[in-house]
Amino acid sequence: MASKRALGFSSTVFRKKFRAGMTVRNYRDNEVVFSQGYAADAVFYIQSGTVKLTVESTRRKNAIVAVLLRGSFFGEGCVGGQSLRISTARSIGPSNITRLQKESTARTLKRDPQFAGLFVAWAEMVGTTRARVSKFMNAFKKKGFVRYNGSLQINSGLIIAFLHSRPMSVVTKR
Structure with a gap:
């Protein structure tokens, strides 16, 4: 800071x-x-x-x-x-x-x-800052909230579940 x-x-x-x-x-x-x-x-x-x-x-x-x-x-x-x-x-x-x-x-x-x-x-x-945004984006990617390969895809179901603290179903990794 x-x-x-x-x-x-x-x-x-x-x-x-x-x-x-x-x-x-x-x-x-x-x-x-x-x-x-x-x-x-x-x-x-x-x-x-x-x-x-x-x-x-x-x-x-x-x-x-x-x-x-x-x-x-x-x-x-x-x-x-x-x-x-x-x-x-x-x-x-x-x-x-x-x-x-x-x-x-x-x-x-x-x-x-x-x-x-x-x-x-x-x-x-x-x-x-770019570093802060990157840190959050990487964390969201690891949790399955977002995917990005040239464009951003948001898993709104997981984000909504996270925001409302409902139990989330298991996400299988591809």
């Missing part, structure tokens, strides 16, 4: 850009920052520490979807129109986390193209 300095972020920059829309809080180990299903009303930034993002299926099975380090944003889906959290964020060890109100973040991104560019660059680095 990139550090905040590598992306040009600092506490001073945050204070100037967000003023009243920013709060900083220390979290203890395993403390919930936000919960899946609750209102998505802020973006968070890890000043120090680590955060784990998990999702819970309809059958109450949990999966870790990300472990984020110092210098990472999370919860940014609210700026893109997400009204509810799709994951739960928990601190791993003591963590110092900045909370940026959704409205303040959206205003800042519109008002400051340079900051918006840095924010987008960060999201691209951690959210959709």
Whole structure:
């Protein structure tokens, strides 16, 4: 993960850009920052520490979807129109986390193209890197969710079963 300095972020920059829309809080180990299903009303930034993002299926099975380090944003889906959290964020060890109100973040991104560019660059680095996409595609291929040889074929039955945590039938390999 990139550090905040590598992306040009600092506490001073945050204070100037967000003023009243920013709060900083220390979290203890395993403390919930936000919960899946609750209102998505802020973006968070890890000043120090680590955060784990998990999702819970309809059958109450949990999966870790990300472990984020110092210098990472999370919860940014609210700026893109997400009204509810799709994951739960928990601190791993003591963590110092900045909370940026959704409205303040959206205003800042519109008002400051340079900051918006840095924010987008960060999201691209951690959210959709070629290596990350490749890792997930290979995992899905091994589980039989997808096949690709020049084109992508999706086994929707297996994906739906996985998402709803129903028992899956055995898939024979060819």
